[in-house]
Each structure stands twice: as structure tokens, then as C-alpha cells.
Amino acid sequence: MLELRGVSKDYGPNRVLDDVSFGIGTGEVVGLLGDNGAGKSTLVKIMSGVVSMTSGSWLWRGEALDKVTRPETERRGVETIFQDSALVPSMSITRNIFAGRELTNRAGFLRLREMDAITTDILDSVVSIEGIKSAKQLVSSLSGGQAQAVAIARAVHFKRSLLILDEPTSALAVRATEALLNYLVQLKGEGVSSVLVTHNLHHAFKVCDRHIVMNHGRKILDVRREDTSVEELTAAVVEGAEGVRRYRAGRDLA
Numbered sequence: 001m002l003e004l005r006g007v008s009k010d011y012g013p014n015r016v017l018d019d020v021s022f023g024i025g026t027g028e029v030v031g032l033l034g035d036n037g038a039g040k041s042t043l044v045k046i047m048s049g050v051v052s053m054t055s056g057s058w059l060w061r062g063e064a065l066d067k068v069t070r071p072e073t074e075r076r077g078v079e080t081i082f083q084d085s086a087l088v089p090s091m092s093i094t095r096n097i098f099a100g101r102e103l104t105n106r107a108g109f110l111r112l113r114e115m116d117a118i119t120t121d122i123l124d125s126v127v128s129i130e131g132i133k134s135a136k137q138l139v140s141s142l143s144g145g146q147a148q149a150v151a152i153a154r155a156v157h158f159k160r161s162l163l164i165l166d167e168p169t170s171a172l173a174v175r176a177t178e179a180l181l182n183y184l185v186q187l188k189g190e191g192v193s194s195v196l197v198t199h200n201l202h203h204a205f206k207v208c209d210r211h212i213v214m215n216h217g218r219k220i221l222d223v224r225r226e227d228t229s230v231e232e233l234t235a236a237v238v239e240g241a242e243g244v245r246r247y248r249a250g251r252d253l254a
Ligand SMILES: Nc1ncnc2c1ncn2[C@@H]1O[C@H](COP(=O)(O)OP(=O)(O)OP(=O)(O)O)[C@@H](O)[C@H]1O
Pocket: 011, 016, 034, 035, 036, 037, 038, 039, 040, 041, 042, 043
């Protein structure tokens, strides 16, 4: 579905991504892992067109895009949840969920009751967020985790092809996290792909079909779930390529 080919990114004299290539298949859930500063968020921003790459290609179903901008990636169905996903605090959950995609009748009036009903349904089925009383509630009255869950619910509801989630579970309670991870697996069946950026290797291992580990701007591991383990992923994240070599040498000896 999406392929990055030979992507590098420089910030001034600093190369923060170095010749990174990978693809995301249709209906595939991919974990993007790595220590702080490894380059995960920069990759997410490049995948979603928020930040331009210094060199490399961005291909959608085999076709390279000349100008990779957010409107272009959104048009193809890429939905991204950033760590600080923007919501409008003074508006209701419903209005935030439907921002820019409001349902209107022929005369142009908002179909608010219908939007509220859909929002209630989304909140229940997607992230089952504790403590939200009504779709009409203002976002300013929500906790940080609840607000993040609303942003996730919005992206999940309007998902089309590829959902990119940058640390989505960091502020979510246990039940909401479980619901979100299960939902990603459910979406697979509908051909929707996901990229999950997380520091929680157990979450990643539970739901991801493949794992990509970044280290100092380089891809050091790209492995299917059945060919790896939480221990190997931990070694890769903590110690880099050397950790993977040591882990594999130990495993082979055993
Ligand atoms: N706008 C920027 N200007 C300069 N350097 C940047 C910028 N954004 C990121 N970097 C640098 O790029 C490197 C990779 O950062 P990035 O945020 O992609 O890492 P990350 O893997 O997402 O880390 P974390 O897990 O801590 O969020 C870091 O060294 C960071 O300082």
C-alpha cells in the first residue's frame, strides 16, 4: 500500500534518518519501534506528509508521489494520530469528531442529532472511554487521555486505508488501550493497515504482524512476528544492531 524508498532526512548538519526503506502491506499492522530519538516520529511525519524528506521516494500502491503533502496523503486515506493531536477544546466531542466532515441536510443545516448518535456509537465501540458522559460534552472538560481517545476515535471512524498512530496508548487507561489494540486487529479484516509507534513492546507484539526497529535514524530490524520475540525486540531497541546479533548468537547456541 505505502512504500518508503531510501528515505533520508537532514535537520541542518544532522542526519536524523539515513536511507530508510520499508513497505506497509494491505491489512498489515506494523510496529514502529526504537529508543528515544531513534527517528520514529520523523518517519511518521514523512509518511503523513507533514515534514518533507531530504531524499528518497514515497509510493502509494507502487506510484511515486512528487509532492508529499498532508492533503495528498489524506486524499489517499492516510489518517495520522499525533502525540498532540489537535482538538478544539471549546467544542463538543461530536463537533470535534466531525470537524470538516459535518453531516448536513439539503438546506445546509447540521444533522446534529444524527452526528451525536454516531459519536456515541463510535465512543462505545472504538475506545470505550471511561468517564465520558455524553457526545455533547465539551472537549475542554476531558482529561488528556480522554481527549486523545477522542482523536483516535475520530481517525478510526474516518479511516480509509492506513492509520498511523504515534504513541496512541501513552495516556490511555487499561480498558481503552485494550479496546484500541483489538480494534486495530479488527480493522485488518477490512483491509485497513496500521502503523503503531510505541515504547510498549508487549502491546506491539500482541497486535503487530511485523516489527520495524529504528536506531539512530537507521532501520536495524524488519521482522515478522513469527520470526521474532519480545526479547529480541527489546535487545534491538535497547542495544541496537549489536543487541540483535548478541541475542541471535545466544539463541542459536541454546
Ligand atoms: N524539527 C527538528 N529539528 C531538528 N532536529 C529534530 C527535529 N525533529 C526531530 N529532530 C531530531 O531528530 C531525531 C529523531 O527524533 P524523533 O522525534 O523522530 O525520534 P523518536 O524516535 O520519535 O523519539 P521519541 O521516542 O523520543 O519520540 C532526534 O535526534 C531529534 O532531536
